[in-house]
Amino acid sequence: MNPIIETKELTHIYSRGTPFERVALDSVNFSVNPGEFMGIIGHTGSGKSTLIQHLNGLLKPTGGQVLFDGTDIWSDKHFTRQVRFKVGLVFQYPEYQLFEETVFKDISFGPKNMKLSEEEIRRRVYEAAAFVELPDSVMELSPFELSGGQKRRVAIAGVIAMEPDVLILDEPTAGLDPKGREQILSNIRAYQEARGATVIMVSHSMEEIADSVERLVVIHDAHIAMDGTPREIFAHASELESMGLSVPQVTNVFLRLREMGLDVDTSVYTTEQAKAALLALKGGRPGC
Amino acid sequence: MLKDITIGQYFPGDTPIHRMDPRTKILNVIFYIIALFSCGGIVGYALVLAYLIAAVRISRIKLKTILKGVKPLIIIIIFTALLNMFYTPGNELIHFWRLTITDAGLKNAVLMVARIIMLITGTFLLTYTTSPITLTDGLELLLNPLKKLHAPVHELAMMMSIALRFIPTLIEETDKIMSAQKARGADFETGNLIQKAKALIPILVPLFVSAFRRADELATAMECRCYTGGEGRTRLNPLHWQSLDTIGLICGIVLLIGVIVLRQFGL
Ligand SMILES: Nc1ncnc2c1ncn2[C@@H]1O[C@H](COP(=O)(O)OP(=O)(O)OP(=O)(O)O)[C@@H](O)[C@H]1O
Ligand SMILES: [Mg+2]
Numbered sequence: 001m002n003p004i005i006e007t008k009e010l011t012h013i014y015s016r017g018t019p020f021e022r023v024a025l026d027s028v029n030f031s032v033n034p035g036e037f038m039g040i041i042g043h044t045g046s047g048k049s050t051l052i053q054h055l056n057g058l059l060k061p062t063g064g065q066v067l068f069d070g071t072d073i074w075s076d077k078h079f080t081r082q083v084r085f086k087v088g089l090v091f092q093y094p095e096y097q098l099f100e101e102t103v104f105k106d107i108s109f110g111p112k113n114m115k116l117s118e119e120e121i122r123r124r125v126y127e128a129a130a131f132v133e134l135p136d137s138v139m140e141l142s143p144f145e146l147s148g149g150q151k152r153r154v155a156i157a158g159v160i161a162m163e164p165d166v167l168i169l170d171e172p173t174a175g176l177d178p179k180g181r182e183q184i185l186s187n188i189r190a191y192q193e194a195r196g197a198t199v200i201m202v203s204h205s206m207e208e209i210a211d212s213v214e215r216l217v218v219i220h221d222a223h224i225a226m227d228g229t230p231r232e233i234f235a236h237a238s239e240l241e242s243m244g245l246s247v248p249q250v251t252n253v254f255l256r257l258r259e260m261g262l263d264v265d266t267s268v269y270t271t272e273q274a275k276a277a278l279l280a281l282k283g284g285r286p287g288c
Numbered sequence: 289m290l291k292d293i294t295i296g297q298y299f300p301g302d303t304p305i306h307r308m309d310p311r312t313k314i315l316n317v318i319f320y321i322i323a324l325f326s327c328g329g330i331v332g333y334a335l336v337l338a339y340l341i342a343a344v345r346i347s348r349i350k351l352k353t354i355l356k357g358v359k360p361l362i363i364i365i366i367f368t369a370l371l372n373m374f375y376t377p378g379n380e381l382i383h384f385w386r387l388t389i390t391d392a393g394l395k396n397a398v399l400m401v402a403r404i405i406m407l408i409t410g411t412f413l414l415t416y417t418t419s420p421i422t423l424t425d426g427l428e429l430l431l432n433p434l435k436k437l438h439a440p441v442h443e444l445a446m447m448m449s450i451a452l453r454f455i456p457t458l459i460e461e462t463d464k465i466m467s468a469q470k471a472r473g474a475d476f477e478t479g480n481l482i483q484k485a486k487a488l489i490p491i492l493v494p495l496f497v498s499a500f501r502r503a504d505e506l507a508t509a510m511e512c513r514c515y516t517g518g519e520g521r522t523r524l525n526p527l528h529w530q531s532l533d534t535i536g537l538i539c540g541i542v543l544l545i546g547v548i549v550l551r552q553f554g555l
Contacts, residue, residue, distance in 0.1 A: 058467050058470055058471060081473075084470065084471060085473055088471070089471040090471075091464065091471070096464075096468075096494055096497075096498055097465055097468040097469060098494065109473075109474075109490065110472040113472060113473030113474060113475065114473060144497070158472060159471070159472065162472070162473070
């Protein structure tokens, strides 16, 4: 399968040639396959946001290339603009970008910029709203009247309404309560399944990432430090720790159990797996 | 891009000029500007220039940084130079098409350009070597006598420090909002003037909303810390007048007197 997005020796240096120069990405090579649900983790300032802003052509590489479907996205101006619609990017705290008088108008901003017909825009807006579980009753309200979680979902719907092949989200659940988090994560999964879309999610929460993604990329200090399935990545608990990251709490519990002399599988990273592993240890007999 | 603007940028350092009291520096800049505009001839300008060069050298600000500050004004400088060159009556030097360059015009142009560059550099030196907060502190103390006339000096200074404090934040915010709207296909580059103005709405509305939100939060935070205005307020870092400041102030006064005396002799 050909990767839908690929970077080759991608390098980004902020404020080059000034005393504030800073290498945010250094020769990063990575690729994303169509339909994949991928997670990106990394310590604060490691370059995650910088990386994802390259994937839809918001930032221009200072070195290297970003390919979409095999073509350099900077090869021509028209293509760059096309890529912006095909790769939808939801920023951190996206609710701060809302500006229209009504929720409907705000969600339709993206589709309108795509110069779609009135009908098509309407269809997409309502479909996007359905994905993020916004009731029809809020569509004519001002986005500024909504609760924080609702605003966040309106902003995500604004990107989903462009029906991007690749949906990238920068910490989509930051600052939400557990219920709001779960809701947004399940909305994202619903979009991925319904459209067969590729999803890339940046997150600080190991639990959240462990529960959702099939593949995990760890960024450390402008480089890609690890790339693999969550099981593979979380098996390197001590290395993650040295990068200022952690493993999910469940994995920590199992690591401790192993230390205490129990023969358990330490590559466990969700509560489901934990339950299965513990039951197996007890010889498959349920109950206490 | 937006971040590259250097208005009022402060370059920390530990030179006598950095250590000087902001009041000394503000007064010195005022004397310097008056001196610059009182120059009667080349010798006067040379004296002011020497003063400026000495100050720049002591402050260890790089020449490159200074040139960068002048760069945005290059159009105004060129425009002034051309106007002076072609529209000053005097003895004709070169004549082509409808334009005449005169000797007086050439001299005027050179002096005008020198004057503008020296004006900018001198005032920039103040902001380069003084942090915005100390600068407003200095201004507040200098304007203190106006409090007798019930002028809201403290409030003005506070507003100024807050405004200065939030310039970088707002620039960063604008950058972020622009990127977010570009990700939704917003186009700020093409189209006619009206379309371009309309394209700004998706940036300005969120920017204002967030500016108001920040103002609200800041006001709450200030109230939580019992801020009630300038009455009876003490400072964390009170300003101290040192001998360095006396020397600085004397230098400024000597420069001004020197230029005025030279002017009497037509120099
Ligand atoms: N516009 C900018 N100008 C200059 N430097 C920047 C800019 N944006 C980011 N940087 C720097 O580049 C580095 C990487 O930043 P980036 O925002 O990609 O980190 P991140 O991994 O997303 O961090 P976080 O988890 O805090 O969001 C940081 O050191 C940051 O200071
Ligand atoms: Mg980030």
